[in-house]
Amino acid sequence: MDSPTKIIFNPCENKENQYITILVNGLEKHGFEVSKLDDFLSSKKHYQSIKLLHLNWFENLDDSSSSSMWKSYFRKLVVLAAIKFGKKKLVWTMHNRLSHEKKSGKLSRALTQKIVAQADAIIIHSEVSRGILRSKYPNLKSKIIHIPHPDFVDVYGAMLPESSEERTPQLKLLFLGAIKPYKNIELLIEVARRFPQSVHLTIAGNPNSEAYRSELQKLAENTPNISLELKFIPDEELPSYIHQSDLLILPYSLDSSLNSGTVILGFSYGRTVICPRIGTIDDLDGGENVFDYSYEYESEHLEALEKQIQKAITLHQNNPNSLIEKGHRMQGLVLKKNNKQDVTDSLIELYESLL
Incomplete structure (x- = not known):
């Protein structure tokens, strides 16, 4: 042998x-x-x-x-x-x-x-x-x-069954992953402030330092539509976090980001994403099922992000299940391509x- x-x-x-x-x-x-x-x-x-x-x-x-x-x-x-x-x-x-x-x-x-x-x-x-x-x-x-x-389908546990009764008029956005400066969390907090009634943002993950944790807590102070869960999220809790959201929002920097496991994770559990057109998004070519965007300069990032959030809000308010349907189509795509x-x-x- x-x-x-x-x-x-x-x-x-x-x-x-x-x-x-x-x-x-x-x-x-x-x-x-x-x-x-x-x-x-x-x-x-x-x-x-x-x-x-x-x-x-x-x-x-x-x-x-x-x-x-x-x-x-x-x-x-x-x-x-x-x-x-x-x-x-x-x-x-x-x-x-x-x-x-x-x-x-x-x-x-x-x-x-x-x-x-x-x-x-x-x-x-x-x-x-x-x-x-x-x-x-x-x-x-x-x-x-x-x-x-x-793909990450079923890797962190089974996907939870959908229920149309759980969808609310307020768009639930989720940032998930390690909390590091290059992931533009500050930008996310700033853009969430622009939608105090129509958006609720949850930021879930472990900051890379105590100083950064304090900085983000200070930035999000007195902002009721932002929930900070700045802690390590155990694997078994990930499906629940994703299930409770309508969309994942991942405003990575186009200067350094190329691939994203979190994008694949979102798709694997039936949620689409708002994300710059990094390599992962480009390869999957999800068309209208993904809220991707581009920008030339960092100063343009906020406006590009805001535009996609507004687009998602409109779709969600017209049909609360439309975003979930997009997410499920993306799950089918990663099962095939990834x-x-x-x-x-x-x-x-x-x-x-x-x-």
Whole structure:
């Protein structure tokens, strides 16, 4: 009997993101033995046994302090050198246009350049990424493979049954996910203030710092149509949060955002989204079932967002079920285009072609 192929998938676990679990479980079911990156250089025997490394978000650095950032950078350079020295196969997934961490941007870009130069394959989750990669790295030799982001249908529990009686005239908007500055939460609070009667906004997720939590609480003070639930939302509660909303609203920055697991999550649980036309939205091409928008300058973002909210309000007031119907159509689309089994099969096929 053949021994299992030993690989590293980094990170191989993430309690806040089932994306990792879906892929790692699929790889293990197929017979791959998945190890952590931390163990890569733990012993000569283990190092020699690893055939392939798949890195996600590897270009992100710890920017909590200058010393941490440089330490993180050099540690990652050592890992890349060890991969090259051992002639290991390297796969990298491009998740973002650029690092969301502003302080470490320059170093992160330098690291990304090294990863791109060394990778045997680069996975993209949206077609627009191909052009971005080729424009930034004209001498790119790596193999670019488009594998969609897996769907989340039933991953966080079953979808709750719909009831038309639950729909109210007030449009219920939900922001869900880790609360970080680049996600434009301040913009969301500002736009919600413009619709005091017709919109109720819930912001649910864990802020990346206590200072940021306080800042958002202060911004949303004396605004009755905004509910702040600034805490970690357990997996099992996600279907309920989504079910209680009419729409997810995700005003990401077009400067750095490219793909969104939260967009896929919303669609997977039968809700459509208000969101800039990032790569995820572009690939799915949901047409009138999605409230997507674009803007050239950040100063135009608020007006573009407000316009989509007004459009959703009008539709919702004319027919309270219209938005839910759009969400269900988007669920059908992700089941077809982002089928988690097809995604895992494509990843396995890629690994096997490299090995």
